[in-house]
Amino acid sequence: MAKIYTSQADEDTITAVLRRGFRSSGPKWTVLRLALALSLKQADDPDASFDQIEQGGRGSEYTLEILTGSSQKEEAGFVDAFCALLSVRHGVDLFANEALYTRWLQRHIRRGLKEIQTTWRDSHDFHEFLFQEFFSQTADAPASERTQNSDSLLSALSELGFQSEILTQFEGPRVTRHTVRLAEADDFGKLERRLDDLAFTLGLKDAGVFMAAAGAPKTVWLDVPRPAAAWKSHGIEVLTAWKAPAGGLPVLLGLDVVGEPVARDLVSAPHLLVAGTTGSGKSVCLHGMLLSLLQSRSPQQVQWLLIDPKRVELAAYAQVPHLYAPIVTEGPDAVRALQGLVKEMDRREKLLAARSARDWDGLGVDAPPRLLVVVEELAALLAQAQEAEAPLVMLAQKARATGIHLILATQRPDSATFSGLLRSNIPSRIALTVQKSAESKIVLDETGAERLLGRGDMLVKWTGSAVQRAHGLHIQNNDVSALVQRVTRKGTGT
Ligand SMILES: Nc1ncnc2c1ncn2[C@@H]1O[C@H](COP(=O)(O)OP(=O)(O)O)[C@@H](O)[C@H]1O
Numbered sequence: 001m002a003k004i005y006t007s008q009a010d011e012d013t014i015t016a017v018l019r020r021g022f023r024s025s026g027p028k029w030t031v032l033r034l035a036l037a038l039s040l041k042q043a044d045d046p047d048a049s050f051d052q053i054e055q056g057g058r059g060s061e062y063t064l065e066i067l068t069g070s071s072q073k074e075e076a077g078f079v080d081a082f083c084a085l086l087s088v089r090h091g092v093d094l095f096a097n098e099a100l101y102t103r104w105l106q107r108h109i110r111r112g113l114k115e116i117q118t119t120w121r122d123s124h125d126f127h128e129f130l131f132q133e134f135f136s137q138t139a140d141a142p143a144s145e146r147t148q149n150s151d152s153l154l155s156a157l158s159e160l161g162f163q164s165e166i167l168t169q170f171e172g173p174r175v176t177r178h179t180v181r182l183a184e185a186d187d188f189g190k191l192e193r194r195l196d197d198l199a200f201t202l203g204l205k206d207a208g209v210f211m212a213a214a215g216a217p218k219t220v221w222l223d224v225p226r227p228a229a230a231w232k233s234h235g236i237e238v239l240t241a242w243k244a245p246a247g248g249l250p251v252l253l254g255l256d257v258v259g260e261p262v263a264r265d266l267v268s269a270p271h272l273l274v275a276g277t278t279g280s281g282k283s284v285c286l287h288g289m290l291l292s293l294l295q296s297r298s299p300q301q302v303q304w305l306l307i308d309p310k311r312v313e314l315a316a317y318a319q320v321p322h323l324y325a326p327i328v329t330e331g332p333d334a335v336r337a338l339q340g341l342v343k344e345m346d347r348r349e350k351l352l353a354a355r356s357a358r359d360w361d362g363l364g365v366d367a368p369p370r371l372l373v374v375v376e377e378l379a380a381l382l383a384q385a386q387e388a389e390a391p392l393v394m395l396a397q398k399a400r401a402t403g404i405h406l407i408l409a410t411q412r413p414d415s416a417t418f419s420g421l422l423r424s425n426i427p428s429r430i431a432l433t434v435q436k437s438a439e440s441k442i443v444l445d446e447t448g449a450e451r452l453l454g455r456g457d458m459l460v461k462w463t464g465s466a467v468q469r470a471h472g473l474h475i476q477n478n479d480v481s482a483l484v485q486r487v488t489r490k491g492t493g494t
Pocket residue numbers: 139276277278279280281282283284285455456457471472473474475
């Protein structure tokens with residue numbers, strides 16, 4: 001009888017989900033089916049590494065009958081449903097090949113279990129985790145079904161009781177900025193409180209209207225999103241055309257609502273949190289920052305420590321000359337690497353003292369390279385190795401003068417992942433789209449990120465300055481590999 005096999009780590013995950021996630025001793029197949037669903041959500045296929053089970057572990061085995069439910073006397077058609085599902089997914093007739101069917105089934109289930117293991121933390125409610133994993137669709141949410149024009153905006157405003165006049169309109173990359181004069185001065189506050197109603201009246205679904213004072217009396221800007229099909233694209237070409245300023249670690253984040261570049265200096269951050277729901281564009285945003293540095297800074301100026309617990313996102317950088325150490329994918333290695341950086345920070349402090357320099361720029365031209373630590377998914381890292389938090393906190397607290405900077409990305413900016421100590425020492429934030437206004441407050445200390453458009457739309461809060469909206473550059477995987485190849489061949493950045 002055909003079976004699928006699990007490893008000891010898989011079994012630990014299953015047990016954890018049942019005991020601490022569901023707080024029940026229910027049947028294990030419920031977890032296996034969830035894992036299957038999680039894996040099927042991913043666009044790529046699980047690889048052959050899930051065929052292997054390490055020797056000597058306490059893994060387990062499951063008959064197809066248990067997985068597909070026929071032993072629970074469900075409809076026989078249910079068995080066929082699984083097989084049909086995977087046949088469609090992989091474009092082969094798996095009814096004719098049971099061995100191949102079980103192989104794909106095992107790969108998906110084990111990948112799903114691994115996904116749970118690397119991204120779900122005990123402290124995080126499991127039902128909430130599932131909700132986020134299954135229902136975060138912001139990446140594909142249509143910004144707006146209808147094209148808005150000045151008439152529809154005027155009539156929506158008057159429906160809500162605001163007499164107004166539209167002075168100008170400007171089409172930015174994704175939103176149209178309407179400059180609107182309101183009849184009464186105190187309409188400003190009233191309208192600000194009714195932006196959700198305005199978006200609703202305009203038929204904007206989850207995306208929202210952003211409003212700001214336009215300078216002149218009683219005049220405001222209303223930024224109304226256009227349908228995604230009417231966006232102006234801005235991808236890698238914007239980055240390659242960008243002239244990075246001298247000094248610091250400048251990164252190009254995207255274009256603002258009227259199409260001007262939005263760039264920041266990571267040195268002034270001096271540490272950064274990037275947060276947003278799954279599919280909101282965090283990884284693409286990280287690529288934009290790394291490529292900004294790759295094309296404008298040499299390894300003598302900056303070196304990277306890349307921590308990628310999910311293993312896939314940053315793999316493209318494995319050969320760049322800017323790596324401080326090989327890309328770290330395992331929790332224990334990350335802890336060692338971060339502890340090593342804390343030691344490096346101490347060495348650097350001594351160097352500063354010996355040369356009576358106050359900060360890294362004070363060392364002059366022969367300063368050792370700045371170091372940039374990037375954690376691609378903080379929640380996954382801490383789920384694998386909670387001990388990673390202590391060195392991260394130490395670096396966040398003290399590393400700025402020594403030229404060491406952190407970028408932490410996470411889909412879960414809650415207190416379990418982003419503890420008070422990290423929070424208070426990481427003042428700069430990028431919020432991509434989040435699900436709820438409460439999450440926006442956690443990231444930015446204000447609401448708004450729940451009204452963003454997905455796909456790299458972001459609110460940027462840099463230490464010491466007001467929140468600015470930017471539409472992220474649409475960097476694609478082949479853009480990354482092309483630029484990496486170019487720089488790797490040349491040996492250095494500029
Ligand atoms: N700036 C952007 N412009 C257009 N599409 C984007 C942009 N950023 C992200 N996307 C789309 O959203 C998808 C998910 O982005 P990703 O960075 O992988 O999200 P996350 O890391 O937050 O899960 C991308 O594959 C891409 O299709």
